[in-house]
Amino acid sequence: MGERTLLTNARILTCNGDPVEKPTAGSVLIEGDRIAEVRLDAEFEVDPAAVRVVDLHGATVLPGLGDAHTHISWPLDFVFDHGAVAATPEGKHLLDVAAVAKTYLESGYTLIIGAGATQPDDDLLVKDAIDRGILPGPKLIPCGPMIAEAGGLGADGGMMEVVATAADLREVVRKQCERGVRSLKLFISGDGVVPQFPSEDIYMNDEMLTAAVDEADKYGAFVTTHARGSASVAMAARTGVRIVHHACFLDDEALAALEARHGDVWVCPGLHYLYAMVNGHAGPWGITDEKVVASGYPDEFRSQVDGLHKLKAAGVPILAGGDFGHQWTRHGTYAAELQRYVELVDMTPVEAIHTATRNMGAVTGLRVGQIREGYLADLLIVDGDPSADVTVLQRPELRRAVLKDGAFAYVNPEVYP
Numbered sequence: 336m337g338e339r340t341l342l343t344n345a346r347i348l349t350c351n352g353d354p355v356e357k358p359t360a361g362s363v364l365i366e367g368d369r370i371a372e373v374r375l376d377a378e379f380e381v382d383p384a385a386v387r388v389v390d391l392h393g394a395t396v397l398p399g400l401g402d403a404h405t406h407i408s409w410p411l412d413f414v415f416d417h418g419a420v421a422a423t424p425e426g427k428h429l430l431d432v433a434a435v436a437k438t439y440l441e442s443g444y445t446l447i448i449g450a451g452a453t454q455p456d457d458d459l460l461v462k463d464a465i466d467r468g469i470l471p472g473p474k475l476i477p478c479g480p481m482i483a484e485a486g487g488l489g490a491d492g493g494m495m496e497v498v499a500t501a502a503d504l505r506e507v508v509r510k511q512c513e514r515g516v517r518s519l520k521l522f523i524s525g526d527g528v529v530p531q532f533p534s535e536d537i538y539m540n541d542e543m544l545t546a547a548v549d550e551a552d553k554y555g556a557f558v559t560t561h562a563r564g565s566a567s568v569a570m571a572a573r574t575g576v577r578i579v580h581h582a583c584f585l586d587d588e589a590l591a592a593l594e595a596r597h598g599d600v601w602v603c604p605g606l607h608y609l610y611a612m613v614n615g616h617a618g619p620w621g622i623t624d625e626k627v628v629a630s631g632y633p634d635e636f637r638s639q640v641d642g643l644h645k646l647k648a649a650g651v652p653i654l655a656g657g658d659f660g661h662q663w664t665r666h667g668t669y670a671a672e673l674q675r676y677v678e679l680v681d682m683t684p685v686e687a688i689h690t691a692t693r694n695m696g697a698v699t700g701l702r703v704g705q706i707r708e709g710y711l712a713d714l715l716i717v718d719g720d721p722s723a724d725v726t727v728l729q730r731p732e733l734r735r736a737v738l739k740d741g742a743f744a745y746v747n748p749e750v751y752p
């Protein structure tokens with residue numbers, strides 16, 4: 336039996352799937368790294384000599400949050416300068432990356448999925464340090480360098496791995512997986528922000544993606560795609576890609592292909608990023624209104640909001656996350672994504688929270704994202720009620736503590752002692 340901790344006098348948001356769940360008074364017994372028992376509307380009788388009792392004084396406890404599209408390579412002061420980040424001396428860069436990992440944890444995030452490393456081993460090195468307990472940070476599904484098709488978006492920048500055939504791609508996937516990568520990131524569409532490569536461009540083909548998915552599967556890894564245009568989304572859906580990032584444009588074919596996977600494919604849109612871009616938040620960093628209009632992002636944003644309503648109605652699971660780290664979507668503001676889901680996609684606050692909790696458990700296969708017996712005790716404790724106002728999750732002063740694997744991994748120094 337591991338160490339036992341009782342969180343008492345709590346208000347528990349279990350994330351059991353009810354879209355209008357309200358926090359219930361109760362307590363959570365943790366044994367080792369797991370939730371041993373949850374009592375709603377009831378307290379435990381325990382021997383304080385045998386159990387560490389932590390009185391939460393009515394604070395809300397919910398599952399730790401997750402972000403499914405993470406670039407820990409982008410330092411806290413990142414703007415848009417990928418090349419400069421790639422060229423930063425490795426030691427300095429790794430300390431920048433460590434600060435980002437710590438920021439995720441302190442923001443209530445206990446699980447992140449890598450979406451592309453700028454220096455090739457960023458995710459792997461940081462994951463190793465976190466798992467050894469020498470660096471504070473969330474659980475991390477590591478990514479390696481992104482993978483582009485020769486001639487396609489990203490192929491010329493010197494930061495991605497470039498492939499031309501299914502055999503090439505299989506080999507790159509195999510090599511990344513051998514080194515420990517578990518989230519592969521493939522570029523299969525353009526991006527309006529780079530005008531020569533519009534979002535409706537499509538790269539790679541069914542044979543290549545099928546090979547990548549098959550090879551990744553041998554290692555318990557999965558394939559994710561940058562896919563903005565509808566043809567690329569449809570291709571990702573029909574070839575077994577697990578996470579479709581962006582999915583800005585959805586025609587009937589793309590929607591049908593996603594629906595046909597029956598909950599076995601997840602969409603991670605990066606909605607707050609587009610929202611911030613089209614609302615001028617990047618202006619102070621040189622992304623002028625003219626540049627935003629030239630990128631086509633205003634149309635892309637409207638289309639993405641429309642598509643998310645359709646995905647929600649069709650029951651295609653949606654994940655939270657997306658390219659946080661720019662100065663206009665700063666590290667630490669990750670939960671803004673949930674606010675956008677409430678405001679723009681008509682999710683209830685709890686449905687929005689599900690995109691960062693129970694859906695993250697489902698997509699990774701980890702027993703996380705719910706407060707439930709046998710699940711890992713990865714938990715967030717906040718003042719206030721995020722089921723009534725999801726912006727509570729963005730306010731550092733309301734964050735009391737974060738538990739990871741049953742242990743207190745972050746305690747807010749402004750709150751304690």
Ligand SMILES: [Zn+2]
Nearest residue numbers: 404406450658
């Ligand atoms: Zn990204």
